[in-house]
Amino acid sequence: xxxxxxxxxxxxxxxxxxxxxxxxxxxxxxxxxxxxxxxxxxxxxxxxxxxxxxxxxxxxxxxxxxxxxxxxxxxxxxxxxxxxxxxxxxxxxxxxxxxxxxxxxxxxxxxxxxxxxxxxxxxxxxxxxxxxxxxxxxxxxx
Amino acid sequence: xxxxxxxxxxxxxxxxxxxxxxxxxxxxxxxxxxxxxxxxxxxxxxxxxxxxxxxxxxxxxxxxxxxxxxxxxxxxxxxxxxxxxxxxxxxxxxxxxxxxxxxxxxxxxxxxxxxxxxxxxx
Numbered sequence: 390x391x392x393x394x395x396x397x398x399x400x401x402x403x404x405x406x407x408x409x410x411x412x413x414x415x416x417x418x419x420x421x422x423x424x425x426x427x428x429x430x431x432x433x434x435x436x437x438x439x440x441x442x443x444x445x446x447x448x449x450x451x452x453x454x455x456x457x458x459x460x461x462x463x464x465x466x467x468x469x470x471x472x473x474x475x476x477x478x479x480x481x482x483x484x485x486x487x488x489x490x491x492x493x494x495x496x497x498x499x500x501x502x503x504x505x506x507x508x509x510x511x512x513x514x515x516x517x518x519x520x521x522x523x524x525x526x527x528x529x530x531x
Numbered sequence: 532x533x534x535x536x537x538x539x540x541x542x543x544x545x546x547x548x549x550x551x552x553x554x555x556x557x558x559x560x561x562x563x564x565x566x567x568x569x570x571x572x573x574x575x576x577x578x579x580x581x582x583x584x585x586x587x588x589x590x591x592x593x594x595x596x597x598x599x600x601x602x603x604x605x606x607x608x609x610x611x612x613x614x615x616x617x618x619x620x621x622x623x624x625x626x627x628x629x630x631x632x633x634x635x636x637x638x639x640x641x642x643x644x645x646x647x648x649x650x651x652x653x
Contacts, residue, residue, distance in 0.1 A: 434620035442591065445591065491629040499600065502595060
């Protein structure tokens with residue numbers, strides 16, 4: 390996905406222990422960059438949601454909230470597009486094996502909505518074969 | 532010691548709980564917020580509960596999970612639960628997850644109060 394590196398106006402690589410407080414600081418920084426690139430409230434919300442859910446998955450499910458395990462996150466942004474890559478040190482998962490949380494049989498089950506929200510709020514998303522590396526892109530007006 | 536995450540008031544027999552936080556995405560905040568809402572239903576006088584989100588601009592799937600737990604308890608104690616004041620962006624998350632079919636959602640507090648006179652449990 391990250392094929393045209395020369396086109397990014399802002400990029401940053403993070404590596405941090407499995408701590409959602411640190412993740413929230415990261416999200417704040419990315420959202421500030423999005424704002425300064427003129428993205429709308431709706432687009433900002435979409436990126437915020439995708440980052441929040443992807444980092445929850447990496448920290449809580451991937452790394453089991455073990456602070457000795459790191460999360461690596463790369464963000465690239467320009468006025469039209471954001472690219473994000475998130476890697477955890479967990480054993481990975483199969484995103485296609487998660488029961489559809491919108492199925493009436495599962496709708497009252499408390500968990501399983503994060504992956505659906507990520508897929509719905511971004512333009513493209515993919516996991517590596519192991520399931521411990523997530524990449525997504527969000528284009529403006531999509 | 533936990534922080535107060537909701538403002539509570541009564542309008543006739545309706546309990547209105549307004550979320551204080553602009554973001555419902557921190558585990559501790561969500562835990563305290565969810566617990567305080569659940570505690571309201573421990574009171575037998577609280578059988579019509581309106582949760583107002585007018586100050587909330589972001590909520591994660593963890594907050595949706597807490598709402599599902601609240602909905603289960605409301606059904607157990609035969610309380611009617613309504614949500615109102617949900618921001619358009621957050622509403623999109625409800626639609627995507629189809630939770631807009633699970634919860635009775637009203638535009639604002641006034642509409643929520645009015646609808647308690649005609650609403651039936653879903």
